[in-house]
Amino acid sequence: MRHTRQLGPFRVSAIGLGCMNLSHAYGVPPSPEQGAAVLLRALDLGCTLFDTAALYGFGANETLVGQVLAPHRHRITLTSKCGMQGVRFDDGVKRVIDGRPDTIKATCEDSLRRLRTDVIDLYYLHRWDKTVPIEDSVGALADLVREGKVRSIGLSEVSAQTLRRAHAVHPIAALQTEYSLWTRNPELGVLDTCRELGTAFVAFSPVGRGFLTGALREVASLDAKDIRRAMPRFSPTLYPANLQLMGAFEALARDAGCTPAQLSLAWLLAQGEHIVPIPGTTSLAHLEEDLAAADLVLPEAVLAQAGALIHAGNVQGARYNAATQQEVDTEAFPA
Numbered sequence: 001m002r003h004t005r006q007l008g009p010f011r012v013s014a015i016g017l018g019c020m021n022l023s024h025a026y027g028v029p030p031s032p033e034q035g036a037a038v039l040l041r042a043l044d045l046g047c048t049l050f051d052t053a054a055l056y057g058f059g060a061n062e063t064l065v066g067q068v069l070a071p072h073r074h075r076i077t078l079t080s081k082c083g084m085q086g087v088r089f090d091d092g093v094k095r096v097i098d099g100r101p102d103t104i105k106a107t108c109e110d111s112l113r114r115l116r117t118d119v120i121d122l123y124y125l126h127r128w129d130k131t132v133p134i135e136d137s138v139g140a141l142a143d144l145v146r147e148g149k150v151r152s153i154g155l156s157e158v159s160a161q162t163l164r165r166a167h168a169v170h171p172i173a174a175l176q177t178e179y180s181l182w183t184r185n186p187e188l189g190v191l192d193t194c195r196e197l198g199t200a201f202v203a204f205s206p207v208g209r210g211f212l213t214g215a216l217r218e219v220a221s222l223d224a225k226d227i228r229r230a231m232p233r234f235s236p237t238l239y240p241a242n243l244q245l246m247g248a249f250e251a252l253a254r255d256a257g258c259t260p261a262q263l264s265l266a267w268l269l270a271q272g273e274h275i276v277p278i279p280g281t282t283s284l285a286h287l288e289e290d291l292a293a294a295d296l297v298l299p300e301a302v303l304a305q306a307g308a309l310i311h312a313g314n315v316q317g318a319r320y321n322a323a324t325q326q327e328v329d330t331e332a333f334p335a
Helices: 032-044 056-075 103-116 134-146 161-171 188-196 209-213 239-243 247-257 261-267 284-295 299-310
Strands: 004-007 012-013 049-051 078-083 084-089 091-099 119-123 150-156 172-178 199-206 275-279
Touching: 004 199, 004 275, 012 049, 032 056, 032 284, 056 078, 056 084, 056 103, 078 084, 078 103, 078 150, 091 119, 091 299, 103 299, 119 134, 119 172, 134 150, 150 161, 161 172, 161 299, 172 188, 188 199, 209 247, 209 261, 247 261, 247 299, 261 275, 261 284, 261 299
Parallel strands: 049 078, 078 119, 119 150, 150 172, 172 199, 199 275
Antiparallel strands: 004 012, 084 091
8 A cells, every 4th residue: 555644643554444343343253363364464455554442342352453463563553442441240241431540541551461562652532431521531641641651642533622622631643433425424523623733533434334335235134233233324214215325326436447435435535634544344355445445546526426425414314323422522413
């Protein structure tokens, strides 16, 4: 991959790898061997940005990334997240949002151990714990920078206003939020604020959690534990209407000589030089397809047409259900 972008103090591949899928969220994860194959192939293809979190697989994803990539640590920019992790209760491990300074620092120690590294290049607050002032959580992250355990700080799923508050405490190198043709919330303020502050914008789920690939034709086959089952736009009542948007989009990609996923990623890259998409996959073929999108040169008219075919005005359903929406701080379009 020839193209690079700025991520805080780091120069990284224009498209990174979101590692979550290898351990978490979309049903039964692949074997550790398959996960390792994906990570190493990404490295071979020139990907230098790898994104994980304490939450993913309740530590299993960081462990996998650490085991596979530790020998190549000098070649990559390694990012992880705190503030949302698995906590063991009597009835099992559950996801907990906890942004208290002591928790953040303890989570970092665990992450360093699992990742087999002395320092994390970019450490995100995975969710803002609204019971803790953002200044206090970012202050704890700033302490980790001063201690040499973290090189730069990021935030995830926060608004432009919260980003400004955090940035006043310590420079925020990156803000990570869902962004794609069918999730345009960052356009309500965060993208512009990131550009103004010199903060990179890292776009997760850049191919719409699989929707923009065109491969997911029906949702009944999703695994019982697939997180998309709880997302309104993937519901059996709304998904068929959303799928109708894909016909013209797939035709546009075909005429442009690329796949729908590649067109989706190329559109994202064209929205600003400060944007770095991090698609995730368990498939070597899809990995190669995604990373090749960085080398695409598409006419502006094609990208504009892509943006006109799928957008906030014609996608049916919210990206999160009401309970999950309460956990994030992002701007939202009127219902």
